[in-house]
Amino acid sequence: MNWLWTSQAMNAALGGRPIGTLPEGITGISIDSRSVVAGDAFFAIKGDRVDGHDYASLAVANGASVIVVSEAKLPALGRLTVPMIVVEDVLSALGKLAVASRERSSARIVAVTGSVGKTTTKEMLRQALAPSGNVHAAVASFNNHWGVPLTLARMPAETAFGVFEIGMNHADEIRPLVKMVRPHVAIITTIAAAHLGHFKDLEEIAAAKAEIFEGLEAGGTAILNRDNKQFDVLEAQAHSVGVSHICTFGQHAKADFRLADFEGGSESSTIWAVLNGDTVEVHIGAPGRHIAENALAVLGAALLVGADMAGAVSALAGIRAVKGRGERHRLAIGEGHLTLIDESYNANPASIRAAIALLAATTPHSSGRRIAILGDMLEMGEFSQQVHEELAGPILAAGITHVWLAGAEMAALRDALPDSVEVVYFPTTLELGDFVVHSVVPGDVLMVKSSLGLGFGKIVAALIDNYPPFADTGHQL
Ligand SMILES: Nc1ncnc2c1ncn2[C@@H]1O[C@H](COP(=O)(O)OP(=O)(O)OP(=O)(O)O)[C@@H](O)[C@H]1O
Numbered sequence: 001m002n003w004l005w006t007s008q009a010m011n012a013a014l015g016g017r018p019i020g021t022l023p024e025g026i027t028g029i030s031i032d033s034r035s036v037v038a039g040d041a042f043f044a045i046k047g048d049r050v051d052g053h054d055y056a057s058l059a060v061a062n063g064a065s066v067i068v069v070s071e072a073k074l075p076a077l078g079r080l081t082v083p084m085i086v087v088e089d090v091l092s093a094l095g096k097l098a099v100a101s102r103e104r105s106s107a108r109i110v111a112v113t114g115s116v117g118k119t120t121t122k123e124m125l126r127q128a129l130a131p132s133g134n135v136h137a138a139v140a141s142f143n144n145h146w147g148v149p150l151t152l153a154r155m156p157a158e159t160a161f162g163v164f165e166i167g168m169n170h171a172d173e174i175r176p177l178v179k180m181v182r183p184h185v186a187i188i189t190t191i192a193a194a195h196l197g198h199f200k201d202l203e204e205i206a207a208a209k210a211e212i213f214e215g216l217e218a219g220g221t222a223i224l225n226r227d228n229k230q231f232d233v234l235e236a237q238a239h240s241v242g243v244s245h246i247c248t249f250g251q252h253a254k255a256d257f258r259l260a261d262f263e264g265g266s267e268s269s270t271i272w273a274v275l276n277g278d279t280v281e282v283h284i285g286a287p288g289r290h291i292a293e294n295a296l297a298v299l300g301a302a303l304l305v306g307a308d309m310a311g312a313v314s315a316l317a318g319i320r321a322v323k324g325r326g327e328r329h330r331l332a333i334g335e336g337h338l339t340l341i342d343e344s345y346n347a348n349p350a351s352i353r354a355a356i357a358l359l360a361a362t363t364p365h366s367s368g369r370r371i372a373i374l375g376d377m378l379e380m381g382e383f384s385q386q387v388h389e390e391l392a393g394p395i396l397a398a399g400i401t402h403v404w405l406a407g408a409e410m411a412a413l414r415d416a417l418p419d420s421v422e423v424v425y426f427p428t429t430l431e432l433g434d435f436v437v438h439s440v441v442p443g444d445v446l447m448v449k450s451s452l453g454l455g456f457g458k459i460v461a462a463l464i465d466n467y468p469p470f471a472d473t474g475h476q477l
């Protein structure tokens, strides 16, 4: 049997107290009783909303072969028919297993942080490294205090490349996570105004992201965005913690991984990348200059971990924009179709600008319109009004003529847009969603984006529910 962990190795790492006869090994790890499959170890951690201990019996019913629980919660668990490992604290036990996983691994490890583009970059790395060996990366964003140790603990021993997304909302969150991951290569995609409400300014955000350098393996390399305004801050910070290898990507003439040219289409793009002096033409299967910038960091990281570069380059042609992050739908309406760009997963000033550029690069048909459907950017604190107002600039520059808005904060953008733009505003997502479904016409291009908390995924779902997929018959309306 190909165990993820033998019970012996797992328990040695956890330093727990076994109850019952442990199975020989486990084939997976889960912290969510709903996704438990037979042979998993279930770690009953206290998550964002619920405590896993309340779901232990469900995890057992779903096939968990061992459960890891805390000493304090043991009396309340009742009778369970499955072996257990009892520990002081389940989340720190998961962290210990993560550390043991890293210790046993001979994989080349890449960590990705940044204000935007972490998951996109992680997914591109997964594809780009795959031709060179087994890649391990999380199924979803999984970039926080439980997501990172879970992903690390799940890394099979025979992994050749591990890719980890590390995120933060506050200072001091990245440091403990990167010290578990111990990357050979650390990418900072970009520094932008995400979670700005928790910080004084962009420099403070940069300083928090710079914590990633503190976990870099000796001799490891930091990959930084040469075009970002915070480059100097990050470079200085890297030097100050003893990082000796810094590589850069971007358009800047001095970038090690340089974007020499960009040709953007509505469904894909082509870049000419200069990698340590060699120019390569790279087709990227998802549109947007921001994706191309992430791709440069990916190619740089692939080079540094010794991947097969021809394989990495050809893999990028096969990437697709993912749900909520630029995924496109063509939906049948009337005699024609509309194009829906689903950016509903999240929003901040940088990612909304990137999405506006995507909208601008997509041409409506017949009497269709380019429509930006935008909701609040949350966690902007005292900067909120200003960052919402400032979206008027990129909207006008991109020539977007229709802007449909919802949310309390978006009232600032409504007031900032001139009469030349047709603005529709509703206080709630529900009202806007209803309006959208009834107001679209054949040929429209819609880009839907807001912070997750606004629930703009419902607008996307309502459109998909009301308009069937468009079967392309070869002629366009
Ligand atoms: N380099 C970039 N610059 C600007 N915007 C970007 C960039 N990369 C991705 N985006 C935008 O950010 C959105 C979110 O991308 P992604 O999920 O990769 O970010 P993330 O950093 O993982 O976010 P989170 O912190 O929520 O996990 C995308 O839909 C896209 O609009």
Ligand SMILES: [Mg+2]
Pocket: 118, 119, 120, 141, 143, 165
């Ligand atoms: Mg993410």
